[in-house]
Amino acid sequence: MARDVYAELGVRKVINAAGTYTMVGGSRMSDETLAAMAQAARSHVVIKELQEKVHARLAELTHNEAAYVTGGAAAGLHITGAAAIARKLGRPHWSLDREQIAKAEIIVHRAHRNPYDWSLQLLGAKIVEIGFPNMILPTREEDLQYAITENTAAIYYFFMPPGGWTARGALDLDTTFRIAARHGVPVIVDAAAQVPPVENLWTITERGASACVFSGGKDLRGPQASGLVVGKADFLKWVTETAFPTYGVGRMFKVGREEIVGLYAAVEQYLTMDHAERVAWAERRIALFRKEFEDNPVVRVQRVYPNEAGQPFPQMAVSFTGEGHVAEYVLRRLREGDPSIFTMAADERSVFVNPMTLRDEELDEIRNRIARIGEEIFVQGGRVGE
Numbered sequence: 001m002a003r004d005v006y007a008e009l010g011v012r013k014v015i016n017a018a019g020t021y022t023m024v025g026g027s028r029m030s031d032e033t034l035a036a037m038a039q040a041a042r043s044h045v046v047i048k049e050l051q052e053k054v055h056a057r058l059a060e061l062t063h064n065e066a067a068y069v070t071g072g073a074a075a076g077l078h079i080t081g082a083a084a085i086a087r088k089l090g091r092p093h094w095s096l097d098r099e100q101i102a103k104a105e106i107i108v109h110r111a112h113r114n115p116y117d118w119s120l121q122l123l124g125a126k127i128v129e130i131g132f133p134n135m136i137l138p139t140r141e142e143d144l145q146y147a148i149t150e151n152t153a154a155i156y157y158f159f160m161p162p163g164g165w166t167a168r169g170a171l172d173l174d175t176t177f178r179i180a181a182r183h184g185v186p187v188i189v190d191a192a193a194q195v196p197p198v199e200n201l202w203t204i205t206e207r208g209a210s211a212c213v214f215s216g217g218k219d220l221r222g223p224q225a226s227g228l229v230v231g232k233a234d235f236l237k238w239v240t241e242t243a244f245p246t247y248g249v250g251r252m253f254k255v256g257r258e259e260i261v262g263l264y265a266a267v268e269q270y271l272t273m274d275h276a277e278r279v280a281w282a283e284r285r286i287a288l289f290r291k292e293f294e295d296n297p298v299v300r301v302q303r304v305y306p307n308e309a310g311q312p313f314p315q316m317a318v319s320f321t322g323e324g325h326v327a328e329y330v331l332r333r334l335r336e337g338d339p340s341i342f343t344m345a346a347d348e349r350s351v352f353v354n355p356m357t358l359r360d361e362e363l364d365e366i367r368n369r370i371a372r373i374g375e376e377i378f379v380q381g382g383r384v385g386e
């Protein structure tokens with residue numbers, strides 16, 4: 001048997017019941033993907049040549065004019081933003097000075113501001129915010145129209161379908177595309193966690209995105225440190241000039257041949273995967289959970305659809321009756337157990353169990369642990385911890 005590095009280091013293995021959360025490693029690569037990466041690592045190649053071949057194949061596979069592998073979606077957002085600035089000023093990004101970059105403007109909805117947008121803040125361009133993150137006065141078309149100036153390099157759009165965790169109040173995607181197209185402004189879409197559905201790999205660019213950015217390490221099940229940019233050939237030309245292995249900002253976002261080949265292998269598998277069967281499997285497991293806890297005095301299982309990222313994939317909210325900080329207590333009991341189970345609170349008394357990142361035997365383990373925690377709470381007369 002190969003060495004167990006985690007055991008040697010005393011690092012606990014975790015059952016990930018939360019979904020494709022980066023803090024526990026996102027998703028798992030298939031053996032086929034791991035083998036492709038190992039093989040890629042064994043030989044030297046000319047990176048540019050590998051990129052040309054893989055990017056052309058990825059474009060073809062995803063029905064896009066062009067594609068690019070980056071070191072994560074966050075890196076992809078930065079690189080596409082830098083490319084948009086270069087395109088606006090008609091010069092390679094490395095040739096621009098800070099004053100020139102500072103004049104460029106990137107438009108973003110206030111409703112879309114989020115912790116990932118340091119990718120934009122660090123560009124050094126002016127971030128022009130529009131609208132409000134609420135429904136009292138949702139963003140109007142004229143808010144976007146007035147924000148577009150001769151310095152606008154791009155509009156950044158954070159795409160998440162209803163049910164996901166973004167604030168409401170932004171213009172919808174197609175309205176944004178329509179106004180942007182009228183002014184010749186590229187729209188960069190952050191769709192990092194927006195597969196499934198698999199069609200998002202091409203429909204968002206068909207609808208009008210110049211570039212759409214996906215995380216390779218989430219449900220695509222590529223390398224954790226990979227991202228996929230797809231889009232229009234004339235825009236991605238600027239991405240190619242800006243991204244690794246070009247010197248300049250792109251050099252900080254290095255992508256190894258292992259990631260390039262690994263993401264390629266993962267996308268290939270993702271496109272031929274039986275997605276309907278995967279959903280059917282999740283539905284069967286959820287129905288089974290519901291049945292198993294049907295008569296439980298403490299535990300109740302609800303099906304949640306879509307999931308917290310707005311993806312068309314069912315998950316569960318498991319709630320516990322009891323007094324005190326119930327969800328917090330359950331999360332701690334799951335985390336402290338062996339094996340450790342990681343998930344998120346759905347509300348004050350329930351936790352998510354998302355089949356997306358789970359295997360059958362892990363779901364069995366989670367069911368047993370939930371049953372035991374339910375018994376504990378029952379025995380304690382409904383009180384939880386301190």
Ligand SMILES: *Cc1c(COP(=O)(O)O)cnc(C)c1O
Binds near residue numbers: 022075116190191217
């Ligand atoms: C996960 C995520 C990112 C970052 O993706 P990485 O591949 O981890 O860099 C960016 N934006 C959103 C909305 C995300 O969910």
